[in-house]
Amino acid sequence: MPLNDRLFKIPEATLLQYARVVSEVYPEDSDAFITFDSTYTPEYGTEIKDLLAVVTAQKSDQVIIDEMAEHTQLVLDAMADCNHSYKTISYFVRKAFKDNSAIQNQFGFNDIQKVRDSQDKMVRFMEEHANTAESYQTNLVSAGCSQDLINELMSKAERLKNADIAQERFKNKRILITQERTQKLNELYLLVKPLSQVAQIIFSDNPARMAKYTLPKPKSSHNTVDDLIES
Numbered sequence: 161m162p163l164n165d166r167l168f169k170i171p172e173a174t175l176l177q178y179a180r181v182v183s184e185v186y187p188e189d190s191d192a193f194i195t196f197d198s199t200y201t202p203e204y205g206t207e208i209k210d211l212l213a214v215v216t217a218q219k220s221d222q223v224i225i226d227e228m229a230e231h232t233q234l235v236l237d238a239m240a241d242c243n244h245s246y247k248t249i250s251y252f253v254r255k256a257f258k259d260n261s262a263i264q265n266q267f268g269f270n271d272i273q274k275v276r277d278s279q280d281k282m283v284r285f286m287e288e289h290a291n292t293a294e295s296y297q298t299n300l301v302s303a304g305c306s307q308d309l310i311n312e313l314m315s316k317a318e319r320l321k322n323a324d325i326a327q328e329r330f331k332n333k334r335i336l337i338t339q340e341r342t343q344k345l346n347e348l349y350l351l352v353k354p355l356s357q358v359a360q361i362i363f364s365d366n367p368a369r370m371a372k373y374t375l376p377k378p379k380s381s382h383n384t385v386d387d388l389i390e391s
Contacts, residue, residue, distance in 0.1 A: 165342070166342055166345060166346060166349075167346045167349050167350065168345070168346075168349045168378075169378035170375075170376050170377070170378050172220075172221070172345060174376050175345065175348065175349060175352075176212065176215065176216070178352060178375060178376060179208055179211075179212050179348055179351075179352050180212060181372065182205070182208065182352055182355050182372070182373055183205045183206075183208035183209045183212065184205070185205075185372050185373075186204055186208070186355065187202070187205050189369070190202045190204065190205070192362050192363075193355070193358060193362070196358060196361070196362050197358060207351065208348070208351055208352060211344065211347060211348050211351060214344055215341070215344045215345060215348055218337070218340065218341045218344065219337055219341070220341075221338070221341075224334055224337060224338065227330065228330060228331070228334060231323070231326055231327040231330050232327060234323040234326070234327070235279055235320070235323045235324055235327050237323075238316070238319045238320035238323045238324075239282060239320060241316055241319070241320075242282055242286050242316050242317065242320055243276065245286075245309065245312070245313060245316055246268070246272065246286070246289060248305075248309060249267065249289070249293055249300070249305065249309065249310075249313070250267065250269070252300045252303045252304060252305035253267045253269075253296075253300070255303040255304070256296070256299040256300055256302065256303035256305075257296075257299070263296070266292050267289060267292050267293070268285055268288070268289055268292075271285065272285070279320065279324045279327075280324065282320060283317055283320050283321045283324065286313065286314075286316060286317035286320065287314065287317045289313060289317075290310075290313035290314040290317055291314075293310045293313055294310065294313075297310050352375070353375060355373050356373050356374055356375035358373075359372075359373030359374065360374075
């Protein structure tokens, strides 16, 4: 089974809430569980609480998604900034070198469409674009271009590169975070699931007591006894 596969079909929040409840009520009923199955211990509820603490200390899926969105936005902002600077410089290139397509192409006129939607390619393009602009800065400034804009081109490329690197690093980190959290959630599920199974037997004549340990059913359940035990 892949490491990121969950063993349970109920929502994560539902599993955590169920685990909190049974960890609290188990001490009251520990004797009944131990009498039925001697492998249970009085500390079983504490084991659940300890694992719960580990899980809740980890970043939730929603937090990870939000952090990924933040990294993505930084990349998009840097890409937009680079595109805007390119358009601005292009105006002055056309003005300064109106009839010189060779020089215009040195500024990437014939390549921009190939790189506009690629972060990697845009970084390299902007670095070359910055160097070209520096070479022709006298002509561009004479045509009305801001010297500050020319000076900032390389830093804009660097900003995009750093944002892209940070995004890729977080993608790799996200895989590990998600994998570890899934493993801990599965461990928690395997720890609480037997309580539900055993409770169906030892509290079969006490519906209220049994209900405390009944594991919530997934939405796809057919509401059978097996669903309650194996979900």
